[in-house]
Amino acid sequence: MNTNTAMSNTPVRSPQAVLKQVFGYKDFRDGQEAIIAAALDGQDSLVLLPTGGGKSLCYQVPALILDGVTVVISPLISLMQDQVAQLRALGVQAAYINNSLPFEEQQAVYQQLHYGQIKLLYVAPEKVLQHEFLERLSHLKLALFAIDEAHCVSHWGHDFRPHYCRLNELKQRFMHVPMMALTATADKATRYDIIEQLQLNHPYVHTGSFDRPNIRYTIEEKFKPMVQLLRYLKEQQNQSGIIYCTSRKRVDDVAEKLADAGFNAAAYHAGMSNEQRQFVQSGFARDDIQIVVATVAFGMGINKPNVRFVVHYDIPKSIEAYYQETGRAGRDGLAAEAIMYFDPADIGRVRRFFEDIEDEQRRRVEEQRFNAMASFAEAQTCRRQILLNYFSEYKRETCGNCDICLNPPTSFDGTLVAQQALSCVYRAEQRFGIGYIVELLRGANTSRIRDNNHHQLSTYGIGKEHSVEFWLSILRQLIHQGLLSQDITQGSSLRLTEAARAVLKSEYALQLAEPRLQAKHVYQDKLAQFNYDKKLFAKLRALRKELADADDVPPYVVFNDKTLAEMAQLMPTNDSEFLKVSGVGFTKLNKYGEPFLNTIRDYLAAN
Template identity: 90%
Template sequence: MNTPNPTVSTVVRSPAAILKQVFGYSEFRDGQETVINAALNGQDSLVLLPTGGGKSVCYQVPALALNGLTVVISPLISLMQDQVSQLQALGVKAAYINNSLNRDEQQQIYQQLHNGLLKLLYVAPEKVLQHEFKERLSHLNISLFAIDEAHCVSHWGHDFRPHYCRLSELKQRFADVPMMALTATADKATRFDIVQQLGLNAPYIHTGSFDRPNIRYTIEEKFKPLAQLLRYLKEQQNQSGIIYCTSRKRVDEIAEKIADAGMNAAAYHAGMSNEQRQFVQTGFARDDIQIVVATVAFGMGINKPNVRFVLHYDIPKSIESYYQETGRAGRDGLAAEAIMYFDPADIGRVRRFFEDIEDEQRRRVEEQRFNAMASFAEAQTCRRQILLNYFSEYQREPCGNCDICLNPPKSFDGTLVAQQALSCVYRAEQRFGLGYIVELLRGANTSRIRDNNHHQLSTYGIGKEHSSEFWLSIVRQLIHQGLLSQDITQGSALRLTEGARVILKGQYALQMAEPRLQAKHVYQDKLAQFNYDKKLFAKLRALRKELADADDVPPYVVFNDKTLAEMAQLMPTNDSEFLKVSGVGFTKLNKYGSPFLHAIRNYLAQS
């Protein structure tokens, strides 16, 4: 049964005026205005924009332009809380209803809804589908439904959630209310499925560019990952970052090692209590915690704009997951890095996880997605081209901002080192794994080698002039090229293949990739483009933290780094000049203008 709205929503404010007066921006980003106009005209839509691409503005502006209530379906409590905090700081009447609120608090929000005092309401899919809740909504003037993280609707999506499948019930009951589905990650099959599952009616589909040119993609061969990680973190000069690991145990271990090294880090995973997880997420958002080491449980709710790096300690299971997780870096549009440590042996280990999936179709989908991820990790071509092509955004030219473009792979005649490694495997009777063979090549004096009398082999120490990392890379390449195989039934013992024969006999010259033994990460001032006063920026940042703590909100809710840098560049001293700073609207001028202008005037007087 279709329940019509009590009243028809009409446009009461100009989108451009809302953008400037409320959000403090002079221009819409590419595609936003068209999506907004579709919603204002009552049309359903599917919006695909990258993380940090401005998806929320696409439904928040219509929410303020129309005279009804916009209901936002969001999958995570933390994401709702963050969005509502930011909207309230802008003077927008927004609220959320979820299990974090007690009965009295929920009743207060219901009363506000009944009195027409709210413009946006954030709810979880489980809540919005309850019969009692839908009955409440049927008595309100709903102007728009926004489905955030819409890929959760699709069986083909990388983060399918069963409750999302039932959201078509909203479309059936509120047939005249436009619905906007938004996601940052969806291939063609997922996009089509979202439209079908939600029952969108002739939707306007906007596919923005998936390119995040400010993110530098780098894949490093995994040699001594903990040492690699600590070396990288010491170069980051107290920048905010996220480190993703595949297991809770590894998360705890690495967080402890980072803390022992004197850095401000915390762990986050599903094995922790809700209170512990909330403490970490809040501390990270408020710049009290610098680095979070986490499983993928730490994800969708991260709206922090100044994450400067995302590092994958292990290979993710799909390009969609990788893209979404790396997209949490540089949401403010400033320079950021996405680093991944990669061991080719991890591919076989991850593939074995899929054997436990009982649904054969689902298993094939997961395997296909991981095969694409493995190919991405092993590729020797521009990382960004591969990512964009995967999402059907074909890019002809290399990006110039990934490890392949900045440091192109070099090849060399690897016949001699290949013969040395293959001979060593043969002399050791093909009974030992990669690590042991590397120790033999380098002439390591270990009890295991002595017990096996392998220190007497002719190949013992023949490669001692090269590092362990060099030989790890060489042996991995021999496996990758099909000259060695790993017998997983015998502790991953290395075995010679038939192809190794011609190499050992010197009948074929083997070209190999020159091992990249240490990645070079050059620290750059991510705000240099503003030509700003760094001392003033530091003072404004300290003031921002003080005001944010007083308001009990994350610092970026006051102003983001980009806005502070522009203040430190333009140095406004009155209200009209302050309004010219990007990210400053009338609400924030009234709320924060006085202390920031006072700080700038004092700084200029003392300079």
């Protein structure tokens, strides 16, 4: 495993010069310069930036300026491999070392470290804490420790990992080496815990905005989720996306149905072999697989910038998990969507999972986190406001880019339909669940209804003019408003509460939300902001894939979609113009400039 030695051993002293010459960007994003300056001054830091907010540059830039090696602690092998591949494509001396690497290749990395030939070394927390590895580090000149996914260190975090708790041993052993902890998801309790657990010394704390304005948040009431999903995917025009499900069985089922429907989809979960999971992850990164259906085990190691949508087939267990998973869409800053299918009945089912947690304090934390997630799903106010407020980023203005803002809920006098539904529950002796009551209201001719003689009830068929989805929504709202309850000890049968009496007697007008029976999805050209030539973009995309396959790397390692769109907009024809494209540095110019410039010149000549 030879590192790329295109980077000169003479460090570039200016962060701005490194940013442009190596990474090809003109300007730092908000907060990055101050974070980098703290690292260059030898100060510890805690960095909170959203997924796609540029966390990696915060330690990669100082790593190329400081003397010595920067050690990046990362929890996933796939993420290490991905980031190292991207850095090498930029000419940076980078390597990773973990137990998946053959002994001979590990020894080659150790030798390169010994001779100062590596600037960034990626390693898993389990590896970095091994006595032998710590001994090797003690003989090196260390510039910086970067702890990625730092929320894993905290008992309050949503993804606690025991090995992260021991990372303070690095601080104790290498007390003069600055440490940078980075995460995209941490509430106040988790932030304080990260500082304490890692023993950060008077750290510089940067809390960037958690807002991802390019992501459109949409929650759809779950009626027929597979039908809803297929309808949505048909609108996506071969875009890359992730679909999250709560169980392996559901992952396999959804993936199979998508494949049967003609979609380029694959399953991913912990029940598969390492080889199968690696095949899917690699295929997705390389644009050979369009859609991955997965449990939450997938995605943390994905650095893929052009994921255009994330769908939650089921409600996640916390806002942190939801935020992190939806944040895998639109990492390139271009338009993306986060869709969640929500059935209020799922709330009770998820809550029962927490009963198995023996640690009472841990159980309370998990329950509180899920309660916040349930409130978010049920809310009728701007989704983004709720998300940002949860992370203590208070925002008064509505976002204009979520389902509530784009299609505000409307209410209607629901007294009559509520009376029909409540009367039906009562006439059926409060012994049946939602599905059966819907069949009664619509006058379904089923053997179960006939066996119960319920086709003779006065309420049988009184709501036949409305769809199944309409009545599902109405009954769910009546439960939510406290007029009906579900008895989980009796097969979730519906029961009238005392509050239902006033509605049945028409003592007041009941306002209900107009059921949203079909979500409105408006397809957007995610690159429209560039006013680019689509035919040229397609040619550049094909060239990128060809070059990436030849180099055995994912296409975005060559250039991301945003950079290609800017090429198709500016149409550079020489080296100087090519360098003005965002994402093009000197290494990329030398490596890829000629084939891309030739393609652009040929296109212009033909048109």
